[in-house]
Amino acid sequence: MTPKTLRFGAAALAAATAVAGVTLTLATTTDASAAPPKPRAAASTTKLFVAPTGADTNAGTAAAPLRTPQKAVDKLGAAGGTVELAAGTYAKQRIVLSGRSGVTVQAAPGAKVVLDATGLTPAADTTGVVDVRDSSDIVIQGLDVTGFRTKSRGRTPVGIFVGGSGSNITVAGNHVHHLGNDNTTQEADDVNAHGIAVYGTNGAKPITNLTIRGNEVDHLVLGASESVVVNGNVDGWTIDQNAVHDNNNIGIDAIGYEKTATGGSTDADRARNGRITGNTVTRITSIGNPAYAGGCDCADGIYVDGGRDIVISGNRVDSAEIGIEVASEHKGGTTNGIRVENNTVVRSAWVGLAVGGYSATKGDAYDVTVTGNTFTGNNQNDDGSPEILLQNMVHDSTFTANRITATGGSPALVGRVKNAGAAAKTANVVFDRNDYGSPVAATQVAFSWNGSDVTGFSAWKTRSGQDAASTYTVRSS
Template identity: 40%
Template sequence: MLATALLAATTLLLPIGARSTAHAATAYYVSTTGSDSNPGTSPDSAWQTLQHAADAAVPGDTVYVMGGTYNQKLKISKSGTSAGGFITFQNYPDQTAILDGTGLTVNESEGLVEIDSASYVRIQGFEIRNFTSSVRDVVPMGIYVNGSGNHIDLLNNYVHDIKSTAAVRSDLSGRDAHGIAVYGTEATAISDVTIDGNTLTNLVLGSSESLVVNGNVTDFQMTNNLVHDNDNIGIVAIGFEGTAPSNDQARNGVIRGNTVYNITAVNNPAYGKPVPNDDYSADGIYVDGGKDIVIENNTSYSNDIGIELASEHTGKATSNVTARNNLVYKNRYTGIAIGGYDSDRGSTIGCIIVNNTLYKNDTVGYEGGQLLLQYDTQNNTIENNIMVASSSNILIQNSFKKNTGNIVDYNLYYGPGGASGSAWVWKNISYGSFSAYKSGTGNDAHSLFAAPQFVDAASSDFHLASSSPAVDAGYTDTAVIGSTDIDGDARVIGSSVDIGADERA
């Protein structure tokens, strides 16, 4: 009884001038066997409905949801405060609280859990599942944050089986769903968003994405999430879709420490019928029109595209994005892509691709190579990357001539065709040897063609052996390489930075 009482009421200490509005932060409880006529302040007197708890909770309160299955929606429109604290909804410790949307109607664009223009809200530790619709232009979401607000934490949730099964129109529209979506739709941004430790899987997304920040969203972190086996994009930051009336561009964010795999559009009718189709265009990690973002220490494999920095909108750019210390391997079309996918798209400007390991991407024969430069790439830097070709022998693929000011150097290349049988395409000119490519383009003056000597690539161990030519062979620009490698080890241990995602200890 004593432990329950201590958990139920914790007094916040406030400055003297604020004591007239002080609130004793309260722990509330929701249970499948509870009643909304109960006080809700202990497991034995729990409420029954999530919405009743949301309507009652105030800054500093925590709502513990006991184990069980809740066939309920949860909509939060009340805010916590910086002084009073977060309004928190979380699973009761060591119990599995399941929010299940089976049979619930999806109204327009709606989350099973929804935060509407609220601040200082935390959602933690839930299983969120089975929110689906077969109606066109209706968008089910596991967690949906929209409007404006700040200090939103989405932590350690398991989101799965969120689906749109609607038939697409002839223009392939009408079928959309999201696992977790943050849409800044107002002139005031959604800011200070942390999305950490979530798992998102078995999502049927149509034209939409597993985990997305879109529109007027700033100062976000998408970290340590596991995203896999979904039929469209894994993690994405988006701009220029008309989501917000101003500042319509996700920005000032970090995408770090995530693992993304088995993301493919080939069974997605929103990309054309019949399925499976041949549209290998679903990214593991994507920035589409965002800016000022760091993508680091992620692992992206067995997707259609490992990482992409591009803009789908004419006259708009993805800019000032750094992709560093990522492991990108065995993706179907290409490892890392930049630039618009055709000449009606936008551009990639001032981005940095540094210290990544790209291994045997381009697995389906679409000749995307390890690095794909598409339409309108300007003033980007590509350095310190390991690129190992697949059986296609293509290392860099750049079939567009609109390519200006891009710097490519200090990379390590390797492939089954050797230095004289590998391919580089630059400004739509193909080079069949490393020496011809360097001479013809002026790129890679300090780069190497050599086996990188991984510890055990066959077992996906891409750490560098002590004898690797990548050790101490990179260009040490401390402003861009980051402080740690993909394992969290110091980024520079020897005389210079190592090439690739791993710094040999």
């Protein structure tokens, strides 16, 4: 992710300028609501045991466990199988699976298994404590991953990393915490770290049927990167029921157009056909993060940046800087086929939802459906920013049946920046059947449309032509 330069409020709403763009035609998309097939575990019945008190000369039985997790993985051989780790701390240990199939690495039932990477030096580029590349039928489950840190630019420590291509990969029930990149260079986009990262780098062969479920990811120092991310050629995935909290950049992200995948089409460089469901994302802030020293405190709880055909459903985002954002940071790129439904977003510093490019030189967002969500008490900065912000080049999208409550001294409900681009880039945006509220009378509540302030709910409907069947209630929550 490239650090943003982004501010909201009335001045920012009026600041966008027009930019020429290519008119896009809506395409038929895959049904992103269909969950991927259940991931497969190890096919082999071979099971090896590891314990901190074991020895690598042992047979790897429960009575005579191995000592090193990697030794057990290697000992499984091509047939695969299961490696079960006994409780305890495995200091300075990594687990690497490359070109493997049918391997499960798991904690013993009820055991706290800590992979403490303190003192290990990440290699150049991207390195995981658990590092899975070009592998299939893999399960990583129940591990506590911590301590992987660097101060080096260009080195990206990751708790659990999946890269290359592959299928049927599950990352479940792990705790990834207290790791990251501690370099303090100001506004550097080569200072990065992740908690859980999946990078589909093979443009011809995607990573498919990926499940990231029930993990806790917290207290990370991320630089310009994200806590949990799918990036590039990742096609068919679920990020479900994770707790992501207390990190200094984006919580959950699905990314396209970063040239992560090589040797394929542009569309192969986009995370797609995915689900972000049932997650809890809390206390996500870039305040104090050197990557944002230029004045952008704008970490998203959940972000889709250039992805397509993605359902964002049933999540709770509390105390991020932007609750949910749907956009493309790359000129000529798009974010499309996104359904944001039945989420609860509260106490964001800036806005509850942002859709569209954050400047007139970025990509556009279309075929976005926002329905059944609750946005309440966002804009904790109380600077007049709205609960829902439409940025540049948002078109062919609907915002219906949401409950939207603005609070604070300057409650604002919906804002849209000045139109940017050709007419097709801003056409066919529909708001209707929404339930609006704030502590002030209907005649005083604030909106903004195409960069101009609008005061009063009735004036909003007249000026924008929106929300004919929507309602407004005086309320504080």
